[in-house]
Amino acid sequence: xxxxxxxxxxxxxxxxxxxxxxxxxxxxxxxxxxxxxxxxxxxxxxxxxxxxxxxxxxxxxxxxxxxxxxxxxxxxxxxxxxxxxxxxxxxxxxxxxxxxxxxxxxxxxxxxxxxxxxxxxxxxxxxxxxxxxxxxxxxxxxxxxxxxxxxxxxxxxxxxxxxxxxxxxxxxxxxxxxxxxxxxxxxxxxxxxxxxxxxxxxxxxxxxxxxxxxxxxxxxxxxxxxxxxxxxxxxxxxxxxxxxxxxxxxxxxxxxxxxxxxxxxxxxxxxxxxxxxxxxxxxxxxxxxxxxxxxxxxxxxxxxxxxxxxxxxxxxxxxxxxxxxxxxxxxxxxxxxxxxxxxxxx
Numbered sequence: 558x559x560x561x562x563x564x565x566x567x568x569x570x571x572x573x574x575x576x577x578x579x580x581x582x583x584x585x586x587x588x589x590x591x592x593x594x595x596x597x598x599x600x601x602x603x604x605x606x607x608x609x610x611x612x613x614x615x616x617x618x619x620x621x622x623x624x625x626x627x628x629x630x631x632x633x634x635x636x637x638x639x640x641x642x643x644x645x646x647x648x649x650x651x652x653x654x655x656x657x658x659x660x661x662x663x664x665x666x667x668x669x670x671x672x673x674x675x676x677x678x679x680x681x682x683x684x685x686x687x688x689x690x691x692x693x694x695x696x697x698x699x700x701x702x703x704x705x706x707x708x709x710x711x712x713x714x715x716x717x718x719x720x721x722x723x724x725x726x727x728x729x730x731x732x733x734x735x736x737x738x739x740x741x742x743x744x745x746x747x748x749x750x751x752x753x754x755x756x757x758x759x760x761x762x763x764x765x766x767x768x769x770x771x772x773x774x775x776x777x778x779x780x781x782x783x784x785x786x787x788x789x790x791x792x793x794x795x796x797x798x799x800x801x802x803x804x805x806x807x808x809x810x811x812x813x814x815x816x817x818x819x820x821x822x823x824x825x826x827x828x829x830x831x832x833x834x835x836x837x838x839x840x841x842x843x844x845x846x847x848x849x850x851x852x853x854x855x856x857x858x859x860x861x862x863x864x865x866x867x868x869x870x871x872x873x874x875x876x877x878x879x880x881x882x883x884x885x886x887x888x889x890x891x892x893x894x895x896x897x898x899x900x901x902x903x
Contacts, residue, residue, distance in 0.1 A: 563618045571882075573880055591626045594898050610667065611667050620678045623648070625646070625694065645694055711735065721743060727749075736802070744770045752789060752795075754775055794814060797821075800821065809830055818840075875897045879901045
């Protein structure tokens with residue numbers, strides 16, 4: 558089969574090449590991948606800056622973790638969706654026995670597995686997945702929409718943690734796919750105004766944000782973001798700020814533009830930054846980190862798609878065969894794409 562593979566540590570070392578079709582082990586199913594979306598994490602993997610939790614990336618490794626497909630077969634003796642079932646797949650699975658797993662929070666398992674990062678992923682014609690990670694799809698949810706369930710479930714997790722209310726002024730920092738999925742969901746929940754901030758080079762992504770209902774989508778540095786936030790809120794500041802850009806400046810900006818009693822949720826992968834801790838205290842802020850999602854978030858994400866109020870497929874700017882995956886990396890690096898959708902096997 559054809560697959561997109563990180564062959565070794567270091568910058569680059571990614572190729573589209575032939576790989577053996579995986580054989581599902583105990584508790585696993587073999588899934589024929591119908592759609593697989595490129596995530597910004599793959600760019601971090603390409604640049605050799607992604608660092609996992611406690612488990613290092615194995616090499617060679619098929620990447621990709623946002624996918625949908627059809628069950629081909631189950632490992633003998635394994636219970637799960639029968640062959641032919643249309644499915645999406647969770648990205649994260651836990652050990653099942655630690656403190657967090659026993660409480661249903663396997664997104665916090667210190668020994669988690671993540672397809673495409675610690676085990677073979679979905680940028681391939683076939684992938685072997687634990688049956689516990691498969692979600693059967695209703696007939697009215699397309700394969701393309703289902704390939705967004707991994708990031709959309711994370712958006713649901715954000716809402717669970719932040720509990721936003723209609724009419725709250727909100728800012729989203731980072732106009733990538735995760736930020737724009739937040740835009741769609743928060744708009745459907747009645748928050749307003751919603752501002753989306755990006756950096757120079759994000760102009761095309763910001764245009765997509767406008768088409769999705771952003772009240773303003775603006776290229777802004779830290780000072781300019783403060784000015785816009787003040788103008789849209791009569792100087793009060795934002796009630797909710799969602800950071801998805803994954804840069805130190807984005808985190809600093811999020812804390813800057815939040816108003817008194819505001820909430821900041823950070824989802825980007827910025828490791829360190831300098832913050833004005835005194836302003837966090839003086840504004841009485843709530844700062845929340847949101848990581849991944851669990852099954853209940855996927856179930857709600859499926860329901861969101863079925864309402865017709867959230868259309869994740871509108872974020873697809875490029876559809877391409879898996880053979881062009883390296884071109885996809887370039888498009889992501891140049892901020893030309895919001896979401897690239899692969900169709901393996903075509």
